[in-house]
Amino acid sequence: MASERTLGASIGGTVAATRRLVRTPGAGPLLVLVPFVVLLALKPILPAAGIVWPATIAVPFIDWINVVVDAFRKHEIFGAFTVKDVTRAIAYGIEWPLDIMEGLLAGGFKSIGIPAIPWVMIAGLAAVFGWWLKGWRLALLAGGCIVYFAIFDKWSLSMVTLSLVLVAAPIAGAVGVALGVVAVKWPPFERALRPILNVMQSLPHFSYLIPVAVFIGVSHRAGAIATILFAIPPMTRLTILGLKGVAEEVREAGRMAGCTHWQMLFKVEIPAARDSLMLGVNQVIMQCLAMVVIASFVGARGLGQDLLLRLQSLRLGQALENGVAVVLMAVMLDRLSRALSEKQPERRPEGPFWRVHPYLVAGAAVIAASIVASQLTPYAQTLPRSATITTAPFWDEVVRVITTTLYDPLEFIRGDLLVHVLIPLRTGFQWMPWIAVAALVGTIGWRLAGPRLAATAAGFVCFIALTGFWERASITAYMVFFALLVCLLVGLPLGIWASRTARRTRFVQLLCDTFQTFPSFIYLIPVIMLFQVGDVAAISAVVLYAWIPIVRYTVFGLRGVPAETIEAAVTAGCTPRQILWKVRMPLAFPEIMLGVNQTIMFGLFMVILAGFIGTKDLGQEIFRALTFADAGKGLVIGLCVAFIGLAVDGLVTEWSTQRRRQLGLA
């Protein structure tokens, strides 16, 4: 009796002391680990459900969602047609712009005997467009990419892909802008929209595919719809940002001029938010391209589908050849749309027509010349197969040489790394009870911002545990964690090196920009080539894809340290090393943490994609869900992934904001 009371008192005392310590601002930051460590130590006496929530009593989120989805699908409107009919009708609505665009670019319209636009005209117009946007370099790039597609026998595939992007991007852009405008004009809508956008942007690509497959089926147009859905959130976000960024004075100038609401929107606010909106257009296009390969899982045709088929049959050379075409397409569209967003209105020169409108004239000349040329020779209309070059044998050879010469070191990495590092780490992650992880996340949240953040962050962890996917999720977490370590090991020194001079910064930024343009799926090709399948391959893909933000933010943070502060350190007699570690690094650290955060986000996206090459984590489950068109499972797993990301994001962003405020940087 007495001893029980003592025990109770001591536990109560410990809890109270812990609470005091954790909430005291001066207390060492490591104290947030206390509940985590205590729970780890208590693992042997924890109930089994606190370690891994058993699948038998998992909360049946999946069934609930499927019931809703099913009811929704079959729900009859006016007793005449079902929701599924409606969604399919919308999908058919998108079919004809797709057909028209594809007919124009590649197939032609056989029923009315109109051929497609000759490839020389498309190349010429792309070049004129690039010239108008930024000058001859961009003209060369845009025209060159189109010529590449023609010469290297990727014409019809790439034109199908291009037509998909050209149809999906404007629709996604328009919907995104409309949502953004409503959100800005009507705050309750924004409050409702914001968390949805957060989740949508953290959902892995595949989560978008499953509902589309359920409601629309598997087809080219389903791929287009998935692409559109995926590309909407960034446009909405940037519209909100842009419209809110319009200076109050400019708005007032509009009101004082006597604008009506619509005049205000279309003549003042939207044009004044142009930069942000154009950045949104660029984002939309890049999101569309990111989906190019992935959407082929639900039937989108084009380069992506071809790439996927060849990858699945392990024809790596041909897959690489397609990959190069996808990358060129991405680079071309990225540079063009970025130039469009940077283009400022320019004063028109005066003089004769061709001087005032040189680009119109050049465009007309291209059109005329290519019509004439295509009449003279069929080679200008479409290049026959015999006139094209294939690079696949070359790539096959590259693959062969690399895999044979690098066999030993690769085998070493594959084998020893796996056995001695990865498997123990994975075991460690799987060993952690979910309740300890929830406690850790909750304590950090509490210490940073109080009960609300604690509840949200810990809530995310609990959701994952209760779904019964805890073990899968811990494998996902371990792969991202290890990849993050590698990224830090590579990215931090690279970032520090790059921040030393303006030249290096430019170089590294160019490198980052280029790599970031590549659609994520592309990174799987070299990885499969080198490591085939499994954890090592998946982690390599994550590293390849996710090293960018850490470098970018490190450079940005280090270069953002005020010059005066560095001058003060120099005059205080610091050595360069001391300046780095005592001045620049501490000041740049909040920024670097944001980079870590982004790397984790990128990593989560990639690790799910890597489910394609045989991991045992959430990615694999989501692939299964896709195969069986299991919307509930797909969504729940998607949410698990999103919640890992959002938990990390919530904590890191909060910390970084607070820290920057403390340092007087925000």
Add this chain to the structure above:
Amino acid sequence: MAEPILTCSSVWKLFGPKPRSFMGRHGGAPDLAAILEEGYIPAVRDASLDVNAGEILVIMGLSGSGKSTLLRCLARLIEPTAGAIVFEGQDLLKASNRELTQLRRHKMGMVFQHFALLPHRTVLQNVAFPLEVQGIDRRTRENRAREMIQLVGLEGRERYYPRELSGGQQQRVGIARSLAVGPELWFLDEPFSALDPLIRREMQNEFLRLQNMLQKTILFITHDFDEAIRLADRIIIMKDGIIEQSGTATELIENPETDYVREFTKDVARDRLLSVATAMRPAAAGEATHGEVRADSTLADVAPQVIEAERPVAVVDEKGELVGVVDRFRLVDAMYSDRS
């Protein structure tokens, strides 16, 4: 005295959760302690003023004094919490949105501190913008805009974009735009504060030149007392949302009603502001004088002459008739009397 064209009486603007009901609870005139205690921010308190036709009324105050908020209430860009604003006999606060739009389209113009030009439009299109939203056809509005551009001395820059212009030039575009509709009431919200001192001076002269030609009714906001003195017919000094004092520059300097106004007017270059008339005394009968000065000259203009003169200097009016005399002691006294 001209008729007031804009009258504002007991205007309040409080920021906070429910300012209207708060005002009601406190009988329409809460004291500062109550306002702060309940977490409201008093931007404008009980402000009353008249703007007479054809005058330049300058509202002067430091940042946070509520001057910009008051201006925005008068233009109803911000909804006042309480009070009445009457413009040409019409109660602005009761005007519907449609009426307000019409008023702004035809009777009001406004110039902004940071110019507030539309970056995607050329100079010409910016100036023509208020006419465009009225639905005036292109030829008419562009002709009118060209006139305005010429008026502010920017001819030849019609096709430029704002980013290609200097700050001073951009503000000229802002001025041209605000004048394009031929407003009766012209609001200027710190129009020259974002400019370099030299350009500011130039723009002030430009402003006076325009006003000489156009004779608008003007409400001008500034935080610069020297600017206020240079431009104003009347000055209103605001502090913490309250109008401290209003009057001509001379009145404010000669008779500051509060310590705040005194503090402000202390460092003014009085010699450039005060006229000889404020320093002269009546001439004694048959008093010997040495030279003469005009009564409406500033003290600074005549100082060398008066100080060099061995005897008092005669002061004459515009007709050349003797109105008094001034000597070096009276001059110094008038210039530095507040320093005692």
